[in-house]
Amino acid sequence: MSIDKTDPFREARESDRTVVANYSDERIPMILRHREVRLAARDWQTYSSDAPCRVPIPEESDVRQVRQLPIEVDPPEHTDYRKLVLPFFQRPLDPTMAPKIEALVDTLLSEAMTKTSVDVVAEFALPLQSRALTHLLNMPMEESELWISWGTHVFRTGGDSLDTEQAGALDRYIEQQLDRAEDNPGADFFSELHRAQFKGRGLTREEMTGIANLTFAGGRDTIINLVSSGLGYLAQNPKALQQLRENPSLINTATEEFVRYFSPKTHIGRVATKTLDIKGEAVEVDQRVSLCWASANRDASVFEAPAEVRLDRKPNPHLGFGHGPHSCLGAPQARLVMRSVLKRLVERVSTLELITAEQAIEQIGGIERNVGFEQLHIRFSE
Amino acid sequence: MPLVKYIQHDGSERQIEVEVGQTVMQGAVDNMIDAIAAECGGACSCATCHCYVDESWRSKVPPANDIETEMLECAVEPAAGSRLSCQITVTDELDGLVVHLPESQY
DSSP states (O other): OOTTTOTHHHHHHTTTEEEEEEETTEEEEEOHHHHHHHHHHTTTTTTTOTTTSSSSOOOOTTTTOOOTTTTSSSSTTHOOOHHHHHHHTTGSSTTTTTHHHHHHHHHHHHHHHSOOOOEEIIIIIIHHHHHHHHHHHHOOOOHHHHHTTSSSTTTTTTTTTTOOOHHHHHHHHOOOEEEEESSOOOOSSHHHHOOOTTEEEEOOOOHHHHHHHHHHHHHHHHHHHHHHHHHHHHHHHHHHHHHHHHHHHHHHHHHHHHHHHHHOOEEOOOOOOOOOEEEEEOOOOTTTTEOOOHTTOOOOSSSSTSSSTTTTTTSSSTTOOGGGHHHHHHHHHHHHHHHHHHHHHHHOOEEEEEEEEEEEEEEEEEEEEEEEEEEEEEEEEO | OOEEEETTTTTTTEEOOOOOHHHHHHHHHHHTTTOOOOOOTTSSSSSOEEEEEOOOGTTTTTTOOHHHHHTTTTTSSOOOOOOOGGGGGGOGGTTTTEEEEEEEOO
């Protein structure tokens, strides 16, 4: 039987085993069940994030020196850092933001409808993610041109290997912006980092860089994959598009369902602070384990028919944005972007036709999982 | 239409008519009560519509299911009466319901 690459963890999860992601110098047992992932995500005393460059899997010490904040520290420091940046990451909850993001979608839809087809990844989702980020960070729209030029993944130029040159471009950009904001402060994200007070002092340059690095790296390929996957699904399932058109009130639940089903962030690492036994796999202190959101989101003990996309699924306690103290800061932005796409799509586009698609495959230490597309050509018809 | 009283953390009160079948969350969001963030829009995915049902109403509100109970473990400062307001559907029996809102959902 071939393995379903949308859910390569199924057999292990259902037989209550783990799978191990095997890297050249590291074996990472994966926690696969919804309940167990949730418990581990909340138990930061055991499953620590206090590990620079080791929260992502594979680890990123080759592509950055800085500790990403607040994701790579534990409470209570984590909580204080998080409070500093929360006002920016909550901007999407302000009702004035939705029309701005919808306007970005509109521009891209108008362009798409003049063409025979567009590559949704490079020509729609990437520019949308980058332009939407200018609104989140209160930066000029022109900045997005440079961000778009970095491509889908800021640390990767293709495949799954990490790209040091590409990462250097981000480092230099952050350095320049922090310099600029120091000399000419405004109301933008970088200027606020200079103003922020942490435990009664200003942030160090390293802390500011760590926050900015996460901001640019974290919500990039994930949002692009979410939007691309959602559009790919609707192009292949015209009835679903029709369902949304007839009942736009399903846009919120559809967005949550796309986050669950496609789980753009497969998993995240934690470092064991004591010896653990993950379904028979021994984990020593300072070894890593994976909290596998993508597997938890297909757990049949929580989700009825987990392999089906149900646009009206409710309740939908998915872990697509993680769980616990480190749950995704960018979730409001991701939700707003996806909802805006769906809203304007059903109002303006009559049909989506899939022309060609090349599935992207994430290599997870010997396990393959479908995550988004390398390219996805769709015809948008008025 | 049933009335729901939302008592903010600073003590200020809003009485809002909420249609039968709507949720307590929706009543707050539709009326710009910012203390209910409701990031996921009512799918029970986010735990940012946390509220505390007033003691006098706890026995009258149908209890939380397992999913909601687990989600509540992620809410900020869960306490007696903690509920996700997206999971409380307004009925005629809940006319006059009183909920207290937390200082923050984060």
